[in-house]
Amino acid sequence: MSQPLIVPGFVNAHVHPDKTSFGSTWLHRKPAHSLKDLISNDLETQLAYADSVETRMGALVQDAIASGVTAMRAHVDFGPQIGLKNIHGAAAVAEKYKEMIDIQIVAFPQFGLLSNPGAVDLLEAALGEGAQLVGGIDPEGLEQDLHGHLDVVFGLAEKYGRRADIHVHDTGEVGYREIQEIARRTQALGMNGQVTIGHAFALADAPSAELERTLDAVAEAGIWIATCALGSDPVPDLDLLAKHGVNVDLGTDGVRDAWSPFGTASMMDRAHLLAYRTNAITDEQLERCLDIATIEGAKMMGIDRVLNPVQGDGAYFEAEHRAQLVVDRPAAYQVVRGGVQIAANGRLS
Template structure:
């Protein structure tokens, strides 16, 4: 367990200003967003495959703004609201090639003085079921992508071991970290998580694998939950939750007791999947507290730590981790009495400070 859990996550100055570390969005899809564009009326999506089909239709139909423009608008707004780092899951597939990776990387370069961006090559439209995608994912690692992604190896791609062979193989070949979406629930999904943990240890990737959503870890009635959490902790696997709508959220006390680290993200922001989201990790921290039933000051402060220092540890952003006081070179300033009040009231930042100077975008 990192020493971040024992460090202050906020300092209050005599003038009433509350100072926090920079926020980290550990799971976001900026290439899909409609942020800054016209309102989008969403279609119903009874199943995951319907969401994915709607997503592809929208992406192929974008004409008014490029991937770079839309991603930049969203990420700039995130910076203005205190984000200093994010992990972007960016679609790669035969239907769209590498244009999303190129677009998000170009947007990230425009914001480089203010925002650290990791790009995950994400096979949203299938990996084994979409021949040619694996080659594109490997190629993306030389054209702007940083991590190898995966998605629902069994239910979406239809081959747990084949999918994991592919993504672990590319990650090992290029010495990259892994971040795998897993929406599945139930005992079978827990089995997939244990297999991911087993491979992580076998490949020497402890601490370098994240599972996004991991809804199966949120069901405390599952008899294999405890041993699955232990396997993940032994492998140093992170869980990224997004505190979404009606989707399951983890019992933070339980994951903490087993030693499983948690990061926070926003997932999609005003894309075909959802009309919700605003790019603010302050707002998302509030939702994490609300969805997990945080009541005490300590529980609310834990949500803030997950959204700042813990996320920075996952992404390896040292300037955020170096936060040690109210005059830190990288900090976010709020009008709030305490970390707990900040999480509940979710105010906009007074200032976002990078390298000792307020940002000016």
């Protein structure tokens, strides 16, 4: 028989809310055959949006809160092509909904950093105009300058005392090199636990001695790995990562943007996808996916309140077991923050 179950507030640990078409008109997408194609389509789409970042991201955030999400790490684009308007828009949304959700903003160089003249100065400016974290992207595979790219990212993180969150889509030897160098710099600067690598597709490569060494380096540096269980994208072996002591959190990545028409604001949906992609069968495996979408994300973001769902942040569901939640994906009938109701039955209070 179903009964009331409360789980900690969900955490979307990796999302691009400024790109979303949520709350706007249907977006007609172009085909893409490479990462560069996707980035090019993304820029064209952003420049053509009639609705502001505040409008689109605001609609996504409202839906997220109603589904039980009480914290979010937002990767927000900047660059000479768009300036800092996305950063400013995201900061406005974070301020508007601050009583309901914690939003950390990463200044994300989607269109390049060293390869995009003027982007380095804008990255530094973004840290004073709404962004809390320094972002990076494929230092070698996309930027073609592993050390130069990371010099900027870690240099600004050290200068301003900020955390870093770096996308690494590269696989194989390039991906290993990038991840190992990020781990080395993390340790050298005493930033253990303050650095996240998004996607980290190389960690889903076939087992090898180099993969084992890379996982050990990640664990020793206390680096968080943000996976999104997207489509056909690689998803790491959760048992293998746990064996090496690697921290894992979960995000949605893009939600209904130029990259993909799919995605929802619900992290319950994403926990379901993670469970499906990792062949979760037992209650323990299913509950691990739920924990990754809640408790582990909160630890990564440094939000202790989420860890106490009764007096802190939580969502109430009707179900027999926590494992069943991940399979059935029921809607939250109540969402609380600091012990106070902020949403019920899909609507904000």
